[in-house]
Amino acid sequence: MIIELSKVGKSYINPGTNIHRDVLADINFQVNSGDSIAIIGPSGSGKSTLLNIIGTLDTPSSGIVKFKGDDVVSFDEKRLAQVRNRNIGFVFQSHHLLPQLSLIENVLVPIIPNGKVNGKAISARAMELLDSVGLADRIHQRPGQLSGGECQRAALVRALINQPELILADEPTGSLDQDSAGQLGDLLLDINKKHNVAIVVVTHSLTLAEKMKSIYRLSHGKLE
Numbered sequence: 455m456i457i458e459l460s461k462v463g464k465s466y467i468n469p470g471t472n473i474h475r476d477v478l479a480d481i482n483f484q485v486n487s488g489d490s491i492a493i494i495g496p497s498g499s500g501k502s503t504l505l506n507i508i509g510t511l512d513t514p515s516s517g518i519v520k521f522k523g524d525d526v527v528s529f530d531e532k533r534l535a536q537v538r539n540r541n542i543g544f545v546f547q548s549h550h551l552l553p554q555l556s557l558i559e560n561v562l563v564p565i566i567p568n569g570k571v572n573g574k575a576i577s578a579r580a581m582e583l584l585d586s587v588g589l590a591d592r593i594h595q596r597p598g599q600l601s602g603g604e605c606q607r608a609a610l611v612r613a614l615i616n617q618p619e620l621i622l623a624d625e626p627t628g629s630l631d632q633d634s635a636g637q638l639g640d641l642l643l644d645i646n647k648k649h650n651v652a653i654v655v656v657t658h659s660l661t662l663a664e665k666m667k668s669i670y671r672l673s674h675g676k677l678e
């Protein structure tokens with residue numbers, strides 16, 4: 455088990471009216487090694503909130519989140535940063551590549567805290583991954599010189615560079631055309647199978663969701 459949520463709830467207080475609103479209620483959810491999971495649901499149903507809690511980027515209002523059996527409440531910032539950097543890879547709707555860096559430099563950014571950016575093994579791994587997503591001949595170009603789909607594939611490589619056990623993707627194909635979206639979906643599955651990386655993807659695309667082994671729907675704060 456990589457991540458386990460037990461009875462997780464999240465509520466916000468509306469600043470204007472002081473009305474308390476439950477976005478997530480009593481969520482039980484697990485991610486095991488090698489899983490591929492899609493989370494679907496209407497806009498505003500709490501998908502990103504849930505994904506951020508799974509990724510320890512946000513904390514629940516109630517309930518317990520365990521990473522490999524340990525309650526993350528007991529983790530200090532350093533340990534949390536380590537988990538987010540090494541064990542989990544994040545992909546968002548927008549690629550968030552740094553515009554002033556080349557593709558190869560961008561995918562090596564998560565290595566910086568490990569202090570081995572110039573290691574031969576790391577460069578070889580970065581090259582191999584960029585090659586596997588069809589970007590081998592673009593590595594010295596900057597994000598501004600690439601298409602949205604190409605940038606998103608580079609963002610996926612960046613998420614994989616530290617060999618995470620889990621990839622969390624929030625609408626990774628949301629800003630892509632149909633072909634690029636299909637290609638990215640296939641890449642995600644390929645990574646799931648070849649590297650045995652668990653994948654949780656939030657998406658509005660049923661085509662992408664149906665590629666995953668399980669599909670959950672979030673509605674009225676409940677996960678089905």
Ligand SMILES: Nc1ncnc2c1ncn2[C@@H]1O[C@H](COP(=O)(O)OP(=O)(O)OP(=O)(O)O)[C@@H](O)[C@H]1O
Nearest residue numbers: 466467468477495496497498499500501502503504
């Ligand atoms: N920091 C916050 N303060 C108050 N309300 C918030 C906050 N963050 C999110 N919400 C509310 O929680 C609800 C769920 O938001 P969330 O972003 O998780 O939805 P979503 O399912 O990802 O939607 P979308 O498909 O549009 O991305 C929304 O109604 C949103 O307004």
Ligand SMILES: [Mg+2]
Nearest residue numbers: 501502503624
């Ligand atoms: Mg969202």
